Amino acid sequence: MSMNSITDMVIIGGGPAGMFASFYAGMRKASVKLIESLPQLGGQLAALYPDKHIYDIAGFSKITAQELVNNLKVQMEQFPIDVHLGIQVLNIVKHEERCFEVITNNGTHFARTVIIAGGIGAFQPRRIDLPDARKYEETNLHYSIHDLNFFKNKRVLINGGGDSAVDWALMLEEIAATVTVVHRRDKFRAHEHSVDQLMQAWVEVKTPWEITGLTGSTSIKKVVLTHCKTKATEEIEVDEVIVSFGYLSALGPITEWGIELDNGSIIVNSRMQTNVPGIYAVGDITTYPGKLKLITVGFGEAPTAVNNAMVYINPDAKLSPGHSSHMKIGAN
Numbered sequence: 001m002s003m004n005s006i007t008d009m010v011i012i013g014g015g016p017a018g019m020f021a022s023f024y025a026g027m028r029k030a031s032v033k034l035i036e037s038l039p040q041l042g043g044q045l046a047a048l049y050p051d052k053h054i055y056d057i058a059g060f061s062k063i064t065a066q067e068l069v070n071n072l073k074v075q076m077e078q079f080p081i082d083v084h085l086g087i088q089v090l091n092i093v094k095h096e097e098r099c100f101e102v103i104t105n106n107g108t109h110f111a112r113t114v115i116i117a118g119g120i121g122a123f124q125p126r127r128i129d130l131p132d133a134r135k136y137e138e139t140n141l142h143y144s145i146h147d148l149n150f151f152k153n154k155r156v157l158i159n160g161g162g163d164s165a166v167d168w169a170l171m172l173e174e175i176a177a178t179v180t181v182v183h184r185r186d187k188f189r190a191h192e193h194s195v196d197q198l199m200q201a202w203v204e205v206k207t208p209w210e211i212t213g214l215t216g217s218t219s220i221k222k223v224v225l226t227h228c229k230t231k232a233t234e235e236i237e238v239d240e241v242i243v244s245f246g247y248l249s250a251l252g253p254i255t256e257w258g259i260e261l262d263n264g265s266i267i268v269n270s271r272m273q274t275n276v277p278g279i280y281a282v283g284d285i286t287t288y289p290g291k292l293k294l295i296t297v298g299f300g301e302a303p304t305a306v307n308n309a310m311v312y313i314n315p316d317a318k319l320s321p322g323h324s325s326h327m328k329i330g331a332n
């Protein structure tokens with residue numbers, strides 16, 4: 001292994017704490033890989049409450065969670081952060097001083113230091129509970145949308161009653177050949193305004209129905225629906241099925257990495273270092289006396305972890321980089 005194949009920092013978790021830590025590490029000229037299990041950045045903000053306003057971020061009287069995530073992305077993009085989405089870190093193995101092997105479900109990365117910003121754990125979509133559903137994930141069963149054009153002129157069925165299900169239906173209305181929304185309750189949980197739009201769109205809305213069967217050899221050809229009250233059934237031919245039941249999060253493997261925990265949170269010292277020298281932690285996943293699980297606290301912990309990690313990598317490095325206002329960053 002050449003020294004060049006070792007990254008200065010692997011940051012685990014692309015929530016606000018991991019994103020800001022990535023930016024800050026970039027500002028300190030560290031090479032950085034950011035690994036996130038979801039297909040998108042933003043952690044709880046993007047997954048759980050993108051449209052809600054947040055009022056306790058310094059300098060913003062209010063900002064929506066998704067806007068804050070977008071701003072963090074712009075800030076990060078000033079540096080060549082190597083972002084890996086849809087990848088879950090399974091284990092960290094320490095080989096020698098300043099060499100950690102970060103093992104994921106899609107390969108291994110070597111790092112001089114690791115910063116864990118895993119929040120409340122790796123998010124996974126809440127899956128539909130039907131036999132064979134997992135095999136269709138290889139073909140036409142989706143839990144998120146990456147490219148709307150993929151659905152162009154296709155017959156799309158969306159299952160779910162929250163904001164994502166309704167928003168996706170409205171976005172696909174103009175692109176797909178047909179859009180059917182299936183929800184097991186009569187009432188949607190989405191914003192009233194979006195639900196009104198959905199009812200006026202040419203989207204077919206089927207409530208209270210649920211999916212009780214999927215048929216097709218390698219891809220779903222037909223979806224079996226059952227009416228939740230009358231138990232009547234019907235079949236719909238489809239090209240693509242999108243399931244939007246929200247997310248589950250689980251600390252899962254993080255608890256097995258040999259890092260000292262207290263009640264599921266990682267114990268850190270005032271340098272944000274764990275019991276394993278060279279592994280740091282920031283954000284909701286950390287604990288210490290007086291810890292508050294707030295975005296702004298994670299933002300404060302990130303520079304502490306990064307600057308101390310810089311000294312761990314090179315004991316001659318300065319702990320404080322000085323003030324950013326003395327630096328020249330970006331185009332201006």
Ligand SMILES: Cc1cc2nc3c(=O)[nH]c(=O)nc-3n(C[C@H](O)[C@H](O)[C@H](O)COP(=O)(O)OP(=O)(O)OC[C@H]3O[C@@H](n4cnc5c(N)ncnc54)[C@H](O)[C@@H]3O)c2cc1C
Pocket residue numbers: 012013014015016017018035036037038042043044045048049053054055056087088089090117118119120121122123253254282283284285293294295296298
């Ligand atoms: C409804 C709601 C409203 C809130 N409102 C506010 C508010 O107004 N103000 C405020 O300060 N806070 C608020 N919070 C709390 C705030 O969202 C959290 O404090 C913040 O998200 C923590 O950021 P984080 O980066 O530490 O973790 P997270 O946002 O949880 O991000 C962690 C990321 O790490 C990823 N991850 C975990 N394990 C792995 C792994 N093994 N491999 C790869 N990726 C992994 C996860 O998928 C996740 O994306 C709110 C929370 C909720 C649920």
